[in-house]
Amino acid sequence: MHDPFPFSAPPRWQHTLGKTVPCEGIGLHTGIEVRLSLGPAPADAGLVFMRKDGPHRSASIALHPRAVCQTRRGTSIGNVDGVTLATTEHLLAALAACGIDNAVIEVSGPEIPAMDGSALAFATLIKEAVPVSQNIPRRYIEVLKAITCLDGNRQVSLKPSTIPKISARIDYPDTLIGEQSYHFDVTATGFIKDIAPARTFALAHEIKGLKEAGLALGGSLDNCILVDGMTIQNPDNLRFYDEFVRHKILDILGDLALAGAPVLGHFISDCAGHSLNNTLIRTLMDDPDAWRWKTFTESPDKTTL
Numbered sequence: 001m002h003d004p005f006p007f008s009a010p011p012r013w014q015h016t017l018g019k020t021v022p023c024e025g026i027g028l029h030t031g032i033e034v035r036l037s038l039g040p041a042p043a044d045a046g047l048v049f050m051r052k053d054g055p056h057r058s059a060s061i062a063l064h065p066r067a068v069c070q071t072r073r074g075t076s077i078g079n080v081d082g083v084t085l086a087t088t089e090h091l092l093a094a095l096a097a098c099g100i101d102n103a104v105i106e107v108s109g110p111e112i113p114a115m116d117g118s119a120l121a122f123a124t125l126i127k128e129a130v131p132v133s134q135n136i137p138r139r140y141i142e143v144l145k146a147i148t149c150l151d152g153n154r155q156v157s158l159k160p161s162t163i164p165k166i167s168a169r170i171d172y173p174d175t176l177i178g179e180q181s182y183h184f185d186v187t188a189t190g191f192i193k194d195i196a197p198a199r200t201f202a203l204a205h206e207i208k209g210l211k212e213a214g215l216a217l218g219g220s221l222d223n224c225i226l227v228d229g230m231t232i233q234n235p236d237n238l239r240f241y242d243e244f245v246r247h248k249i250l251d252i253l254g255d256l257a258l259a260g261a262p263v264l265g266h267f268i269s270d271c272a273g274h275s276l277n278n279t280l281i282r283t284l285m286d287d288p289d290a291w292r293w294k295t296f297t298e299s300p301d302k303t304t305l
């Protein structure tokens, strides 16, 4: 059964890709050229990464909040054998927002390619793969009570909601970015139009330190907005005046996908990053009173999904 795509509402049924689609590019942090393919997987398989290079050949990494092993300027995940994969969040955001529950993601290196710094290439790839319904109910993680995690003046919360939604605020004083807020009700159509094109960004004064830490080695004006005070260094303009906070929503979508299933709740971020996002998801999943599995097949006429 083929559903029309893009979806205009969160799907009730599990979906996978209709065919295998490839792409390639360099990793933002490693600078290494990587080939990637997205392919179909059976119902209930989840999103599974497979390293296809060298000694890691066919090592798989399944999504789980505790698979996260590094959260500095991106989310890296790993398996029990220590095989890791960096910068998963933009691809995971695209898969999650486009309603893809089950897929095999084969990667020829240690990092997901940066493409243009946004999720647009991945959303296009998913569209090309023609998502298909698998006629098995999609299982949502329904948030039952509000949970908040703090780190200094950074804060994230998850609250009950009948639809998946995300609100974010960022504040970079004395820069072009300034203070920005954005609210997003998660649908594939909204994602492709309003969130997927938003690129990652960095502040010019951070670059030296990042490179010394072995990060951003593949970073360039082709895959990152470089903000220098009140100007941007990129020759092309911003894609949205609030592109920065839209990218924050993109990162949250990707980090939320590490719950291993779509989260039915309202995620609220105040100046938080990958680390706090992961702490919140772990806190949710570790509290049996905070969530339950939910499907939308028992009473289809009484739901808005």
Ligand SMILES: [Zn+2]
Binding pocket: 089, 090, 200, 247, 250, 251
């Ligand atoms: Zn990002």
